[in-house]
Amino acid sequence: MPLLARMLAAPLVIDVRPGAIAGLGALLSDRRIATQGRVAIAVGPGQGDALAAELTGTAAEVFRLDGGSYDGAVELGRRLRAGGFEVVAGIGGGKTIDVTKYAAHMAGIPMVSVPTSLAHDGIASPVSTLRHESGTGSYGVVLSPVAVVVDLDRVRGAPGQLSVAGVGDVVSNLSAVADWELAAADTGEPVDGLAAAMARSAAHALLHQPGPSDSDEFLTVLAEALILSGVAMAMAGSSRPSSGGDHEIMHAINELYPGTASHGELAGMGALFCTYLRDDAGQFAAISSCLRRHGLPRGPGQVGLSDGQFTAAVLRAPSTRPGRYTILERLALSPAEAAKKVEEYGRAIAG
Ligand SMILES: [Zn+2]
Structure with a gap:
């Protein structure tokens, strides 16, 4: 009998709950995702920085992002590849997620999405919206995030309407x-x-x-x-x-x-x-x-x-x-x- 079905590249882990951020360290040290433990964390301004500081015990290198530009994503991708990282977690708002997702795509490594607001559907999609010299554009990536971690306590604290x-x-x-x-x-x-x-x-x-x-x-x-x-x-x-x-x-x-x-x-x-x-x-x-x-x-x-x-x-x-x-x-x-x-x-x- 022919098997008529399809394969789907979808996230391995979905963790949505209050306090979910506490499980991020263990997730990043999951040897299926990072066999040698070479983990990078990209954080945006605001909550991302504070969250990265809480991830004590995670031997990860932290990269600070300051915008949502295409050039910034390409630069981060270059540094991830040069550093031999196996996975990168993006912690922050929509721009941080978009930049990290595209950088992971450039470096050919999986990305863990840790949004601090629920502002748009980029948190698990295979698309990055990035700013370039003449506006913004949508850039497809090969793989969706390998894991999505949403800490409800954090998104509740997002500023204004962003949550x-x-x-x-x-x-x-x-x-x-x-x-x-x-x-x-x-x-x-x-x-x-x-x-x-x-x-x-x-x-x-x-x-x-x-x-x-x-x-x-x-x-x-x-x-x-x-x-x-x-x-x-x-x-x-x-x-x-x-x-x-x-x-x-x-x-x-x-x-x-x-x-x-x-x-x-x-x-x-x-x-x-x-x-x-x-x-x-x-x-x-x-x-x-x-x-x-x-x-x-x-x-x-x-x-x-x-x-x-x-x-x-x-x-x-x-x-x-x-x-x-x-x-x-x-x-x-x-x-x-x-x-x-x-x-x-x-x-x-x-x-
Ligand atoms: Zn949309």
Whole structure:
């Protein structure tokens, strides 16, 4: 009988709980991961540094990072390779995780992801978002992190909205998968049903988790949903399960108005707008109430953009991701139509 199945390169270890950081030392000295114990730790500014100091007893070399640039990732990758390290743990916020992930890829070694915030789904994905001379870009890596350690006590302490902004990134899966299905219907693009199921189920779990935002129960669902989103991308071999018109709008906002808001905040708002365009009233209400429950922005005004600025981003969005077919490509709105939709959208979220 033929064995019709597939292999998936997914993390070996997932550890999501209060105090999980205490198990990191043992994980890093796991001889399956580092046979000779040559371990590096990359830490970002803020919590990362303090955490590294707590990892006493771990004979690891510590590298301090100060940004999220492509050049910084390449430099760290060079130092990891030159030092003969077998594994690197990235401890810090989204930028630190992205830099360390790409550096590990450059050095050809596994990476352990230790996020100190739940701001986006990069914590377990095979993609790094890095800054370069003319903006930011997404860089694929061969392998997802070998382990993901989320200490709920640490992410609860993340500054501002960063601890839960990932809610927006997770709910954007619903819009992204809807776009994928649209592409299948209109262009014949194949949908990976298992990847779509994981991405969508992760989002549904979050939509139906009542909170509050700082409870262990909620943060566990959020962390696991972000991890499942990353695995869905690894399974699909692209960001398709977690990135559609929602992310195109985010990329356009980042190009036109850099520094407007975080990845997760903009992804959630983009997803709600795309769901409005799709005329899916049930899903619109569910996503809208989830974003509101966690204090995340839904309208352009909440991130400091005028309706006109947001309209410009909607019109620019398709050019940020050539070849990706979404509701935005399907509708191909004229400037006047886009302005009208944005105005109607403002009324829909106010109502
Ligand atoms: Zn995202």
